[in-house]
Amino acid sequence: MDLLINHITNLVTVRALGSRFKRGKEMTDIGLIRDGAVGIDNERIVFVGTSSDVDESRAKYVINGKGKTVTPGFVDSHTHLVFAGTREHEFSLRNAGASYAEIHRSGGGINNTVRATRSASKEELLRLSLHRLDTCLSFGTTTVEIKSGYGLTFEHEVKMLEVIQELRERHVLDVVSTCLGAHTIPFDYKDRRQDYIAMLLDQLIPYVAEHRLAEFVDVFCEEGAFSIDEGRSILQRAVDKGLGVKVHADQLTSLGGSRLAAEFGAVSADHLDHLSDEDIVAMKRSGTVAVVLPGVSLFLGLPMADARRLIEQGLPVAVATDANPGSCMSENIQLMMTVAGTMMHLTVEEIFTAVTLNAAAALRRSEILGSIEVGKQADLLIFDVPSYEMIPYHMGVNHLSCVIKRGRKVLDTMQEKFND
Template sequence: MPRRDSPGPESWETLFTGISHLVTPAPGPQRGPAMRELTVVEDAALLVQGGLVAWVGPRRDAPRTPSTRDLGGVAVVPGLVDPHTHAVWAGDRLADFEARLAGVPYEEMLARGGGIRSTVRATAAAPMEELVQLARPRLEALARSGATTVEVKSGYGLDFEAEVRMLRAVRELQSLLSVTLLPTLLIHVPPETGRAAYVQAVCAELIPQVAGEGLAVAVDVFCEREAFTVGETRAILSAARGHDLGVKLHADQFHALGGVELACDLGALSVDHLEASGPAQIVALAASETVATVLPGVTLHLGLPAAPARALIDAGACVAVGTDLNPGSSPLFNAGLALALAVRLNGLTPAEALTAGTVNAAAALGLRDRGALAAGQRADFLALHSPDWRDLVYTLGASPVRDVFVGGERISL
């Protein structure tokens, strides 16, 4: 399991040297052209105190400290943030995968008992211990790929008991892993009958319970033709706001129904997918504070059009990238590979991809304390195998990440 090599006290201090290039975006969310503006320090050093970055600069100017660690002349970048995963599920969708490749329509898969509802059935039937056992290696894989903060959604439970069980599984997983997990309550698919009553119960029962137990930091709703309407989504997210939870949306995956506009109107943390977004949605996101999160694993796996990340950045929007790790549409267990795909499928430059996978992904989770290597930020960072940071988004099929540090401490992977 990912764990720290040796836990240190709050006063722990180490100067990291042997850094060919330290590359980082500025702290906080970056928009438009600013996403390409990286700070590059050659022959760098990084001072960590109490789990935070205390100083960054050329090695020759480094402060003296009794503890140093030579990283061996490799590139260092901030730890990645994966702002969108569904890492807790039971069952599999391998039959769906094969059927889709044979040309079977999704509606027919559902009629056969497959599709998302098969995952809902398997997940709802699994005890929490099994969900933890299944999800742990998935999250360990993300950690090995460089993800030091990972959002994990519920959403495959449907019934309230199963949704709560998924979120409790995330809490248990956090106790087992050194990387940070951010739990989100996802209202994913409506029941086949009693839809209005279900939405009302989500607002009056499920959200208050989740907030009261501290099981989630945000609520997400899938706003789509086959899921929830704009009106239903607004009602659910308004209830979430009433319980001091952040709000997020899945929107425009297949159809542009107004979910993006709702996200901007509500000031949502993020709106994710956007494969069906067009000029009106791009303009709305560019004028808002909501982060546009694109998920290139879905484009690769399902063959959907790529979300218009290039146009969003050119219009001045704040764009993030996530894996969307899930069994049906994005079995992608590698945060670095998500960035590499965003370069190839969504038109991002390497610099934009790094920003999208660090400070902007953190902003999509409401976080401002990570994603950049600057004084006062969390000392979550990656030492690559290469002296050139661009290998992070260039390499395919092998990990460019050699070491993962959380709070300045290397975690065993």
């Protein structure tokens, strides 16, 4: 084998045992192995077990994992990382008492980001986004979903999606692309709502499908954005064109976005701050992953989604950053893990499941990512702490010392001999 990590004090495998995701009490099973070992060959995991069950002489390179914790690479299943311009002034306004809605109505909010992103060249967006992906990597994200949604014309949405495609080619992270042309009705279509929706249905979604610019289509169903009926027509067009679907659902009001997601068998419904019991039942039946975004509530000072209730009622729950310039300016998945514990009341074990296997399921990747099991892609994190509980507990401190992506070192601060 190419590489063996041996004598790992805490090996967190999050073993799936063939399941697409974990739900309910299953989320507490992280497959912990003490004095564990992981063998890697040709980008894949070929051995998982205890150190006593593996022969070190079989490995070309060996890392001593004593005193360390090894986990699957983190999967951030909901981000808006491609954008130009920042909105720190709005942060100051909110702290002074202005609401997010008031800022938006005054012409700020997403409108500022749309203007800046439209004005930016593809080269500038690529430069900014590559830097943000480096930041994601530094906190242990090895797979990331990125949405469009700050162009909001055919031309500029395509520009954003082409940047995301180039990020896939240029960066070591696995990047999953989502078309979010249905983010909001842009200011220049304020009095032409139906024209904008027609553009999405007749031009953008067919073009995205034909040119394979995205794997998913997302729609923001909310008052002030898209109605349930509008969302249904957008998702139907996406499905007709062979694309997967996601929904920004029930963030500010209980509008029914989560049930719309369930109706289409969406891979995920995200936000979920205002859910009824009927919404939860529908999502459970459809196998839709519930993606909660604790950083948004933290950043905006809003109540958290009731993730504890979602888990106890049997939904597979994932945690993501929602990294974006307006409501969560952070690529730090480890921070979201801490907030998911302190404010959403997830156990530490549930947190690890939520940022690995279940997050991979929210991107249709859990067959190859999200757990440390034989045959899966070798995306591993090595933390310089002996206990996995230390990672979300030691808030604001990054103990990550090595990232292995597809079996190769892509970030390393350890004083270990390692193949380049």
